[in-house]
Amino acid sequence: MSTRSTTSGLTKQRRTRAKSGCSTCRIRKVKCDEIKPSCRKCSSTGRTCDGYESPFKIYYGKNIADPCSRNGSSRSILPAILPASNKITAQDISSLNRCFSVKTVFDVELGCNMEAKQVLEASLTDQSVQHAVSALKSLRQDFERSREVAVNTPGPSASYEYGLEQYCLALEALTSSDTPPSSQGLTSTLLCCQIFICIEQVQQNYATMGQHLTQGLNIMRQFRARPSLNVDLELMSAHDSPLPHLDVFLIKMFSVPCKFSDISNSRTADEGAANACPVSPLQQPNGSRSHRSIAPDMRAGLTRIAAMTLEFLEKVSQVRLSSEALQLLSEKRPLQRSLDSWLDKLDAIQPGKTSPNTELISVSFMRLFHQALRIIVLGALEASSDIDNDLQIENNRLQIIAIDLGDRLRSYRMPNTP
Known part of the structure; x- marks a missing residue:
């Protein structure tokens, strides 16, 4: 636990405030009860609750390395790889499941078909998830290509550049909204976080992968993906x-x-x-x-x-x-x-x-x-x-x-x- 020294020579516990409260409580530096859409801490005292920021923006901010900075070339806006139809096939699910981990290059069964289906269903209507899936597929393609060609091949491939573009667009889509996070917004954030972990793994950027992992788990906990106990049990x-x-x-x-x-x-x-x-x-x-x-x-x-x-x-x-x-x-x-x-x-x-x-x-x-x-x-x-x-x-x-x-x-x- 972190501590700080006091003038008496003793140590005093430093508390870390939750990062998911409403904007008003965060400015006032008081603990928010996180009632949606307006917290009672504000409404009961006659204040206006200014709502909640995007959870992705709250937790990520400037902590995650910007993938756009990994390529010095100018970035063009390309369309995401959209599903051919609204029907998700078993082959679509199997293909995305394989992209989730580099271990599958040795035909290891990952067992994440349910998660792959959930991501694909969201990608039919969610732009941020669409871009994230496109990024993962393109960067996985580049990863497999790089294993088959000479190490000193000059310059990044088209699939690598396209993958980074889509990655950036997914990040921008998640952080652009200042509206209170809806259930759909939270779902998009967590699904994209899942894909970003896979993207960083396939690029062997384990430091950034670790950041996505811990921040995603923070979002899960703060917005209660499962029941939990408060300090009063x-x-x-x-x-x-x-x-x-x-x-x-x-x-x-x-x-x-x-x-x-x-x-x-x-x-x-x-x-x-x-x-x-x-x-x-x-x-x-x-x-x-x-x-x-x-x-x-x-x-x-x-x-x-x-x-x-x-x-x-x-x-x-x-x-x-x-x-x-x-x-x-x-x-x-x-x-x-x-x-x-x-x-x-x-x-x-x-x-x-x-x-x-x-x-x-x-x-x-x-x-x-x-x-x-x-x-x-x-x-x-x-x-x-x-x-x-x-x-x-x-x-x-x-x-x-x-x-x-x-x-x-x-x-x-x-x-x-x-």
């Missing part, structure tokens, strides 16, 4: 309309095994491009057990915790009474202890905590998955008055892991399939 119902569950999507995406994660890295010309999750001789952990036995054991343990987390989140979604929520809090603590125990075990057999550059990159990916689970579990059903501070600490830890991954993978390219 009173149950607050979920948002009026069902919102996309970004956390479930993330768990599914991370849970799928990375088939190329333990292929040895080589920088020799005759062996071609290196693996996106390389393992060099210098990365072998100390001790009698080899990484081939350590990593799978730890992966299996983390996958079990992920499955337990999905079950817990489903129970939270079904909560209707405060007594039920309090009972679930007692189930949440063992889940958090399991995550702590897993990390302690990993740190005991892997040097990553003190020397991250000597750790298997596949293990670093597990650390990222683990940290995402910690944030998801911590934010679920939480009643603590310190939750904002605690989550910020965990978000910062995830960002450190993501930045390290991005730095280490910058010079690597994924190998072609056999």
Whole structure:
């Protein structure tokens, strides 16, 4: 928890205000009750409630790296890749599901068809989602092309430039509105956030991917995609309309095994491009057990915790009474202890905590998955008055892991399939 010094030499707790209140309460620096469309904190005192900003603008602001700055060329406005008709086919769903993760280049089944269908349905009428889907498809196309051509191909491809244009247009569409966030607006924001995570993954921009991940989870929690408890242990119902569950999507995406994660890295010309999750001789952990036995054991343990987390989140979604929520809090603590125990075990057999550059990159990916689970579990059903501070600490830890991954993978390219 963050603190600050006082003149008496003692420390005083610093509280982090929620970022989703109405504009009037935010200006007055008071806690908003977040009643829509006008909060009672304003109306009960005779003030005019000025409504709520776009959640995407509130949480993102200047924190997320602007994708438009990644290409120095001038940006032309191109039309989004629109669906051929209002009918979504099984092939459309399968194709988008495959774009969600780079793991699918090895024909791994991601299991996100339901999420793909939800995105495609929204893209039929939502401009921001249309642009986001177009961006992901184009950048995935560029990713697959880059695995088949020489590394020194001059200049960005047309699909890369088009993908960035569509990415920028999606961001602009989300941040342009100053109206109170409707259910449809929140849905658009969370679906786009989901796609942006996939876009940054396919470009190996893990630092920005981490920012999208944590900000999306913040939006889910602040606008109550699921029921939650307040500081008085009173149950607050979920948002009026069902919102996309970004956390479930993330768990599914991370849970799928990375088939190329333990292929040895080589920088020799005759062996071609290196693996996106390389393992060099210098990365072998100390001790009698080899990484081939350590990593799978730890992966299996983390996958079990992920499955337990999905079950817990489903129970939270079904909560209707405060007594039920309090009972679930007692189930949440063992889940958090399991995550702590897993990390302690990993740190005991892997040097990553003190020397991250000597750790298997596949293990670093597990650390990222683990940290995402910690944030998801911590934010679920939480009643603590310190939750904002605690989550910020965990978000910062995830960002450190993501930045390290991005730095280490910058010079690597994924190998072609056999």
